[in-house]
Amino acid sequence: MGRPPFLFNVTVKSPIDIRMNENKFAKKIVCVGAGYVGGPTMVVIANKCPDYKVTVVDISEERINAWNSDELPIYEPGLKDRVDKARGKNLFFSTDIDRNIDEADIIFVSVHTPTKTFGEGAGKASDLQYIEQTARRIKENSTSSKIIVEKSTLPVRAAETMASILHSGANSVRFEILSNPEFMAEGTAIRDMEEPDRILIGSHDTVTGNAARDELLKIYLKWVPREKIITTNLWSSELSKLVANAFLAQRISSINSISALCEVTEADISEVAGAVGRDSRIGSKFLEAGVGFGGSCFRKDLLNLVYLCEYYKLDDVAKFWSSVVEINDNQMERFVNCILKTMFRTLVDKKITIFGFAFKPDTGDTRDSPAIYICKRLLEEKARLSITDPHAISNAKKDLTGIDGTAEFVENPYEAAKGAHCLALITGWSEYLSLDYQKIFDSMLKPAFIFDGRNHLDHQKLFEIGFNVYPIGRPPLTHI
Numbered sequence: 001m002g003r004p005p006f007l008f009n010v011t012v013k014s015p016i017d018i019r020m021n022e023n024k025f026a027k028k029i030v031c032v033g034a035g036y037v038g039g040p041t042m043v044v045i046a047n048k049c050p051d052y053k054v055t056v057v058d059i060s061e062e063r064i065n066a067w068n069s070d071e072l073p074i075y076e077p078g079l080k081d082r083v084d085k086a087r088g089k090n091l092f093f094s095t096d097i098d099r100n101i102d103e104a105d106i107i108f109v110s111v112h113t114p115t116k117t118f119g120e121g122a123g124k125a126s127d128l129q130y131i132e133q134t135a136r137r138i139k140e141n142s143t144s145s146k147i148i149v150e151k152s153t154l155p156v157r158a159a160e161t162m163a164s165i166l167h168s169g170a171n172s173v174r175f176e177i178l179s180n181p182e183f184m185a186e187g188t189a190i191r192d193m194e195e196p197d198r199i200l201i202g203s204h205d206t207v208t209g210n211a212a213r214d215e216l217l218k219i220y221l222k223w224v225p226r227e228k229i230i231t232t233n234l235w236s237s238e239l240s241k242l243v244a245n246a247f248l249a250q251r252i253s254s255i256n257s258i259s260a261l262c263e264v265t266e267a268d269i270s271e272v273a274g275a276v277g278r279d280s281r282i283g284s285k286f287l288e289a290g291v292g293f294g295g296s297c298f299r300k301d302l303l304n305l306v307y308l309c310e311y312y313k314l315d316d317v318a319k320f321w322s323s324v325v326e327i328n329d330n331q332m333e334r335f336v337n338c339i340l341k342t343m344f345r346t347l348v349d350k351k352i353t354i355f356g357f358a359f360k361p362d363t364g365d366t367r368d369s370p371a372i373y374i375c376k377r378l379l380e381e382k383a384r385l386s387i388t389d390p391h392a393i394s395n396a397k398k399d400l401t402g403i404d405g406t407a408e409f410v411e412n413p414y415e416a417a418k419g420a421h422c423l424a425l426i427t428g429w430s431e432y433l434s435l436d437y438q439k440i441f442d443s444m445l446k447p448a449f450i451f452d453g454r455n456h457l458d459h460q461k462l463f464e465i466g467f468n469v470y471p472i473g474r475p476p477l478t479h480i
């Protein structure tokens with residue numbers, strides 16, 4: 001069976017500018033896409049390879065300006081420090097995509113690949129329009145051969161599609177495509193890149209494929225031990241990225257499904273996860289039950305996997321991975337239902353304070369955050385929301401724009417909780433551990449409820465203060 005049908009659009013050709021003579025660099029790397037993945041990845045490469053010129057380009061002038069300023073467009077511990085070390089020396093940020101493409105020896109493609117919202121495969125397949133636009137732009141502006149590195153997460157066999165665009169028409173320039181997926185998580189991106197569990201490089205097993213792979217290996221070997229670098233064929237590498245995210249998400253849905261069983265049997269999900277995770281074959285990570293996973297990758301990559309399986313008529317396999325998404329959706333709905341049921345089956349005009357809107361702590365990123373779904377559902381029930389988060393309020397405002405209902409956004413958690421009927425904790429920020437919950441309790445309506453969607457707080461202590469406490473996967477502690 002051939003490759004899945006991808007959609008292609010056309011971009012406008014720009015003239016190639018005069019090149020600067022910068023022969024002092026061993027090689028020139030360009031990364032298209034200055035986002036959460038492209039930015040930090042290139043910052044680390046520039047720090048580790050001072051003899052390489054690294055230029056990050058993006059269609060967004062606003063983003064590039066931010067990378068060139070003191071207010072970087074994303075927050076990652078350690079990022080600013082590393083930008084300061086390399087920017088202007090061997091690290092550059094630019095909107096001049098075409099000239100930089102032509103100058104490059106190696107081009108990383110790190111544009112985003114969201115879930116399609118229209119047409120064939122809507123709601124599942126990856127929207128590859130930006131990948132295609134980038135491939136066309138590379139082709140149109142290249143006067144010398146280049147290595148193209150897929151950094152974006154792509155469907156398996158996407159490199160075949162890129163190759164057909166790059167090698168179409170009369171252009172005699174040759175491109176060798178590699179897959180080098182990124183496994184960094186937000187909040188730990190710099191550490192993940194500097195001390196990776198593994199680096200994965202997929203290439204074609206041909207003379208030119210192996211030569212390109214060795215060029216990329218040379219970069220990583222500057223700081224990553226050889227035994228941590230895995231080399232595979234291109235399709236295995238592309239698929240491994242989707243599968244790694246699917247496995248991580250599956251563990252979360254597995255433990256969340258068991259949390260539902262704990263709630264009706266009086267077993268405690270933390271004790272179960274602790275006991276199960278002690279088996280070294282299972283391992284203890286990614287077994288924290290909660291309101292469900294969020295972030296820009298898990299849902300998107302699972303849906304993409306489901307789409308690919310359906311495309312190849314592997315319906316049972318598709319169903320299996322689809323159920324991971326369903327359990328996640330159910331978990332968010334179970335949380336809303338628990339609030340509704342506990343609060344006497346009506347939320348009309350009740351003030352609910354939301355603690356945390358980011359998809360996880362230590363980031364302001366709210367992409368696919370469970371908070372979005374949960375807040376929309378609570379607003380549907382006509383609750384009044386008071387939303388607080390240490391870093392995600394501006395994104396939260398955007399996410400809830402146009403939604404009917406009353407939602408206020410309050411920086412100070414004490415202010416947010418004043419006069420509330422209940423608190424719903426959705427993001428496990430460390431800031432929430434050290435709040436004065438007696439003060440919060442005193443300012444709330446009684447009976448006061450806390451729904452801890454991340455099992456983050458000290459439940460016994462809250463109960464002793466007077467709260468009715470509803471954890472995930474554990475019996476509630478109630479006074480009523």
Ligand code: UDX
Nearest residue numbers: 033034035036037058059060110111112113130152153
């Ligand atoms: C990345 C990956 O590329 C994606 O496949 C993966 O699944 C998640 O991580 P991310 O870095 O999070 O995406 O995306 P984003 O922060 O949105 O950055 C993408 C950047 O590419 C944006 O700054 C956007 O302006 C830029 N872009 C997009 C281009 O420069 N050219 C385009 O044609 C499209």
Ligand code: UDX
Nearest residue numbers: 182183184185186286287288290293294295297359360
């Ligand atoms: C993820 C992958 O971890 C990373 O390897 C990949 O490159 C990109 O996608 P990220 O989305 O930044 O990274 O966050 P991650 O730490 O994996 O958390 C994702 C979601 O799962 C969050 O909403 C988090 O709260 C949730 N989660 C995580 C749980 O609910 N329970 C857990 O035990 C772990």
